[in-house]
Amino acid sequence: MAYLTDILSSRVYDVAIESPLQLAPKLSERIGCSVWLKREDLQPVFSFKLRGAYNMMVKLSREKLDRGVICSSAGNHAQGVALAAQRLSCNAVIIMPVTTPEIKWKSVERLGATVVLIGDSYDEAQSYAKQQAEREGRTFIPPFDHPDVIAGQGTIGMEIVRQLKGPLHAIFVPVGGGGLIAGIATYVKRVRPEVKIIGVEPSDANAMALSLFHGERIMLDQDMFEEKRSILEPAGALSLAGAEAYCKYYGLKGETVVAITSGANMNFDRLRLVTELADVGRKREAVLATFMPEEQGSFKKFCELVGPMNITEFKYRYDSRKAEALVLYSVGLHTVGELEAMMDRMKSSQLKTIDLTENDLAKDHLRHLGETGANVLVGIQIPNADMDEFRDCANSVGFEYALEMTNKAYRLLMQ
Numbered sequence: 001m002a003y004l005t006d007i008l009s010s011r012v013y014d015v016a017i018e019s020p021l022q023l024a025p026k027l028s029e030r031i032g033c034s035v036w037l038k039r040e041d042l043q044p045v046f047s048f049k050l051r052g053a054y055n056m057m058v059k060l061s062r063e064k065l066d067r068g069v070i071c072s073s074a075g076n077h078a079q080g081v082a083l084a085a086q087r088l089s090c091n092a093v094i095i096m097p098v099t100t101p102e103i104k105w106k107s108v109e110r111l112g113a114t115v116v117l118i119g120d121s122y123d124e125a126q127s128y129a130k131q132q133a134e135r136e137g138r139t140f141i142p143p144f145d146h147p148d149v150i151a152g153q154g155t156i157g158m159e160i161v162r163q164l165k166g167p168l169h170a171i172f173v174p175v176g177g178g179g180l181i182a183g184i185a186t187y188v189k190r191v192r193p194e195v196k197i198i199g200v201e202p203s204d205a206n207a208m209a210l211s212l213f214h215g216e217r218i219m220l221d222q223d224m225f226e227e228k229r230s231i232l233e234p235a236g237a238l239s240l241a242g243a244e245a246y247c248k249y250y251g252l253k254g255e256t257v258v259a260i261t262s263g264a265n266m267n268f269d270r271l272r273l274v275t276e277l278a279d280v281g282r283k284r285e286a287v288l289a290t291f292m293p294e295e296q297g298s299f300k301k302f303c304e305l306v307g308p309m310n311i312t313e314f315k316y317r318y319d320s321r322k323a324e325a326l327v328l329y330s331v332g333l334h335t336v337g338e339l340e341a342m343m344d345r346m347k348s349s350q351l352k353t354i355d356l357t358e359n360d361l362a363k364d365h366l367r368h369l370g371e372t373g374a375n376v377l378v379g380i381q382i383p384n385a386d387m388d389e390f391r392d393c394a395n396s397v398g399f400e401y402a403l404e405m406t407n408k409a410y411r412l413l414m415q
Contacts, residue, residue: 003186006151007158011058012051015087016043019156021163021258027244032253033169035243038160038260045107048153048262050080052179053141055152057084060139065090070138072096072129074122075104077143082111093138095129097122144179154183160258161191169255170196172239172246174262175208184260200242238262285312286339287359290327291352294318302327305345309338328356 019042024035040048057069068091071081078094085092092113096105098120105115119125133140142149160171171188173181185197199208239259247257292298310332318325333339339355346353382390394401 003147003151003154003183004190006147007154007183007187010051010055010152010155012055012152012155014058015054015083016051016155018159019043021160024240027240031244031247033247034256035240035247036164036256036258037240038156038258040156041261045076045079045083045111047076047079048156048180048260049076049143050083051155052144052146052149052152052183053077053080054084054087055155056141056146056148057081057088057090057139059148064139068092068136068138069141070095070129070133070136071141071143072122072126073143074100075108077141078104078108078113078115079111081141082108082113086112093129093132095125095132097125144177144182146179150179150183150186152183153180154187156180156260157184157187160184161188164256164258167256168192168195168258169252170198170243170246170257172198172200172243172257172259174238174242174260175199175201178208180260180262181208198242198246200239202238284333285330285357286333287330287356288328289354289356290329290346292325292327294323294325301349302351305349305351306331306342307345309333309342 019039022037022039024037028035043050053071057065060069065088069081069085070093071077072095073081074097078096082092082094084090094105094108094113094115095118096108096115098117100117105117108115116128118128130140132138144150144153157171160168171184173184175181181197181199188195188197201208240261243257243259246252247255290302292302311329312332313330315328316325317328331339331342343353343355380390
């Protein structure tokens with residue numbers, strides 16, 4: 001009950017807006033459910049994080065504010081703390097990993113905070129920030145695990161209940177540290193207990209799911225989630241993807257769901273990358289590899305077979321030890337039938353063509369050259385007799401890894 005009172009009395013609207021709840025008409029039509037978007041990406045710092053940060057800081061005494069605040073963040077929480085400090089006439093120091101995207105630390109500086117880039121991971125930045133808080137007498141503002149921060153994020157749930165009066169099946173919430181879903185669930189389950197609160201995580205950064213499964217708090221190796229989130233910002237669209245997948249999996253029709261769009265801090269390079277990945281996911285683009293005889297006229301023949309299709313990327317690889325070249329390319333699609341027809345043309349012309357669209361290695365390390373995340377592709381020469389010893393060594397390091405020797409993209413393009 002105390003949390004409910006804290007949410008209702010929160011002063012987040014000194015800095016935040018009541019974000020709009022907007023219908024997503026095309027998605028709603030496609031899946032047969034009414035999908036509403038809670039547009040937290042429209043906040044002054046393009047993220048919900050300022051709600052929790054301000055709600056905690058506004059409760060600090062003037063004496064504590066005069067001593068200053070400090071936080072560690074990969075971006076969105078930092079901007080929330082910086083804006084709150086600006087409004088409260090408080091000095092703020094923000095500790096960020098050196099891998100933080102430029103768009104984020106520059107945005108923090110523009111709000112008047114002091115940015116210090118320390119460490120290669122969020123854990124290192126957080127450890128330094130807490131040490132500095134003790135040394136300088138500053139108040140450490142955590143990103144999610146504090147009652148006042150949770151109450152601030154809970155105002156989103158209060159707004160949804162007020163904005164959507166009719167039946168509501170579920171609210172989909174992106175999960176990182178857990179403060180957002182904790183705040184929303186606390187309020188909504190108290191006043192609308194029939195509404196499902198569903199957390200959505202990246203499959204390779206699922207600390208909350210693992211914690212619930214094991215019955216205890218599980219930390220990801222090397223703080224994988226913070227690393228991935230700081231590199232790529234589709235966390236803001238994560239709940240929407242979860243809502244669509246849930247409705248399709250359970251065959252829901254005619255229900256109403258809400259997805260929290262939690263953030264929109266992304267530079268143009270990332271925007272291009274996400275657009276390209278979305279095209280692949282929606283079957284609007286295919287990634288292909290074609291073997292082409294290294295002889296006069298073969299490239300002209302290839303172009304004729306591709307025909308009017310739009311080539312969005314092209315790489316030509318020639319090995320002098322072989323009598324053929326390998327072309328790695330992407331084509332834009334309007335229909336799946338276009339791809340099938342082109343593949344048939346290639347086959348009938350004796351040009352071996354392989355579809356690599358769903359191959360993660362091809363997408364991550366050939367098409368996007370590692371831009372999609374913090375994964376690293378490493379080649380190591382190991383005699384067959386030493387493979388067992390190598391696996392034991394790799395397992396002892398503590399990093400998640402995958403051996404790609406049998407991956408067709410590796411065998412085609414890297415071996």
